[in-house]
Amino acid sequence: MTSTTTDDRATVTSVQLTQGTEAPSVSDRVRRFLAETPPPTPCLVIDLETVRRRFAEVSSALPEAGIYYAVKANPAPEVVRALAALGCSFDVASPAEIDLCLAEGAAPETISYSNPIKKAAQVAYAYARGVRMYACDSEADLDNLAAHAPGSSVFCRTLLRDKGSIYPFGRKFGCEPEMVVELLARAVELGLDASGVSFHVGSQQLDPAGWDSGIATAAEIAAALRDRGVELTSLNLGGGLPASYRTQAPPLAEYGAAIRAAVARSFGEHRPRLMIEPGRSIVGEAGVLRSEVVLVSRKSYRDDTRWVFLDVGKYGGLVETEGEAIAYPVLTSRDGGPTGPVVLAGPTCDGDDVLYQHTHYELPLDLAAGDHVDILSTGAYTASYSSVEFNGFEPLRTYCVDGAE
Numbered sequence: 001m002t003s004t005t006t007d008d009r010a011t012v013t014s015v016q017l018t019q020g021t022e023a024p025s026v027s028d029r030v031r032r033f034l035a036e037t038p039p040p041t042p043c044l045v046i047d048l049e050t051v052r053r054r055f056a057e058v059s060s061a062l063p064e065a066g067i068y069y070a071v072k073a074n075p076a077p078e079v080v081r082a083l084a085a086l087g088c089s090f091d092v093a094s095p096a097e098i099d100l101c102l103a104e105g106a107a108p109e110t111i112s113y114s115n116p117i118k119k120a121a122q123v124a125y126a127y128a129r130g131v132r133m134y135a136c137d138s139e140a141d142l143d144n145l146a147a148h149a150p151g152s153s154v155f156c157r158t159l160l161r162d163k164g165s166i167y168p169f170g171r172k173f174g175c176e177p178e179m180v181v182e183l184l185a186r187a188v189e190l191g192l193d194a195s196g197v198s199f200h201v202g203s204q205q206l207d208p209a210g211w212d213s214g215i216a217t218a219a220e221i222a223a224a225l226r227d228r229g230v231e232l233t234s235l236n237l238g239g240g241l242p243a244s245y246r247t248q249a250p251p252l253a254e255y256g257a258a259i260r261a262a263v264a265r266s267f268g269e270h271r272p273r274l275m276i277e278p279g280r281s282i283v284g285e286a287g288v289l290r291s292e293v294v295l296v297s298r299k300s301y302r303d304d305t306r307w308v309f310l311d312v313g314k315y316g317g318l319v320e321t322e323g324e325a326i327a328y329p330v331l332t333s334r335d336g337g338p339t340g341p342v343v344l345a346g347p348t349c350d351g352d353d354v355l356y357q358h359t360h361y362e363l364p365l366d367l368a369a370g371d372h373v374d375i376l377s378t379g380a381y382t383a384s385y386s387s388v389e390f391n392g393f394e395p396l397r398t399y400c401v402d403g404a405e
């Protein structure tokens, strides 16, 4: 087994699951790493073999699609390197993510700059580094692309009324379909390659049919452009494929079948090349966040509910507990004995730094300061969201483990 840390500066026994679901597990590799070379807590441990397995699962669910890993989900260089070695492509949102992908072995033609919000200088930088695929949703960005990334392929992002996801994107990205038609027609006039439509159904999309309306909208846009002599070649299905947390997500194969059927229904004989940009579904289940109990307390002598304060909270990377949207499975070093209800909270002096007070969690009654609490399925949107140094707490460190079980 090899392990590396991505920043120069998790023994486990109860998974709490909604009834009828299968427990996410800690691989032997991660278990051994945490037992033999325990790093200071809190820390995120990524199992690279799980990353590879999930990449293979997404590929086999949708073999006809190019897979562009959304680097923002987890930018650990080891993750990017492992995926590049498997022939994965990359969805990036900034020059720094481009540099990271190139440094870890990605070819520039496998990189899609999918953030529609970018400065002219950032476009120019991306183009200079060889990136030739961009998403846009505005005239101003299109003009920047024509000026600073001449001849590049452009996706225009359409707005959707997204339903079924835990994290809908609202109206920040994309524009109305009739504007997409105009922007793509204009892209051709500006000498760009009008490649196709992109959309995002919202992250952690729990409905495999959640892509249907975006695919139908994209087909209408493609038909309107065909009437104007512009033939779109591709369709970018964005992110949204789920990971399993306390609740098991539907199998990825169901998503592949639903997407394939929707493309056939909506596009008929004009089938586009497909691209998908999974983030969470590839790295989410690969992560275990090892934390330590700082303090266990009660708010009154009559309270059954204990407050368990961990050395990681919202600002240390568990941002997706906001609104208690994601309920992570939790294991402790004292599992096995009697348990009681807890509120889980982070270590900072911020009143919002509470992880779960409405979602029911039970932890061992003898849990005490110094015990470990391992938070599972934390590979996505944790380390990349952790604050730089709020209240003096350093950013979440990532360790990647690899090799035989």
Ligand SMILES: Cc1ncc(COP(=O)(O)O)c(C=O)c1O
Residues within 6 Å of the ligand: 070, 072, 073, 091, 114, 115, 200, 202, 203, 204, 238, 239, 240, 241, 277, 278, 279, 280, 281
């Ligand atoms: C353009 C784009 N593609 C893909 C993703 C990844 O989404 P997910 O993690 O739900 O797969 C995101 C997430 O923010 C995104 O903005």
